[in-house]
Amino acid sequence: METYDLTAMELRAVNAALQAKGGGEGGEGGGGSNQTCEVINPRGSHAIAVGLNAPIEVTVEGSTGYYCAGMNQQATINVTGSAGPGVAENMMSGKVVINGDASQYAGATAHGGLLVIKGNASSRCGISMKGVDIVVHGNIGHMSAFMAQSGNLVVLGDAGDALGDSLYEAHIFVRGEVKSLGADCIQKEMRSEHIEKLAHLLKQAEADADPKDFRRYGSARQLYNFDIDNAGDY
Secondary structure, three states: OEEEEOOOOOHHHHHHHHHOOOOOHHHOOOOOOOOEEEEEOOOOOOOOOOOOEOOOEEEEEOOOOOOOOOOOEOOEEEEOOOEOOOOOOOOOOOEEEEOOOEOOOOOOOOOOOEEEEOOOEOOOOOOOOEEEEEEEOOOEOOOOOOOOOEEEEEEOOOEOOOEOOOOOOOEEEEOOOEOOEOOOEEEEOOOHHHHHHHHHHHHHOOOOOOHHHOEEEEEOOOOOOOOHHHHHHO
């Protein structure tokens, strides 16, 4: 395992070294998936382990600032502490695990991969998600999954106000209470295929929960096309 100490190296140099793993851009040519690295003494630094594009494993020993693991592709990134705003923003693939809490807009605009938050997530979790799977072991804040287009948001705890406001075709699964639903978001039937998918996600996220205890929410599809009768909801 290679260790990068942010008290001894500049953040830009650490990120450049991580991005070069697996042969650099595209993750081709050498290295493979056996490379493991750790970043120590992060001290809340911003944009740690961004732009990775190889099947490597990175452990960040401590808490991070904003945009940790942004634009991730292929890599598995573990943060032993909490993460600031925008963790795993625009992630394409791979896996990001936050062992503490996550601040605002975790997983924003992410297209793929799996984001696991072992603690709570703040407001706007999964905003404009475009295919990512997000599993939150605790609670989420208001306006989560706002304009979510596709993917799955799984919440083992409670959800704040305006859940799923103006969402498209993403699926939201909540085990706890929902304070309120956003515009065009409704509770939907939990069919066998949803239970099967949810069970798979819970297993991937190491979450001890029964998928049958969750409720599913999705789009009522009333705001897809402009209608003057719905003007107040846009």
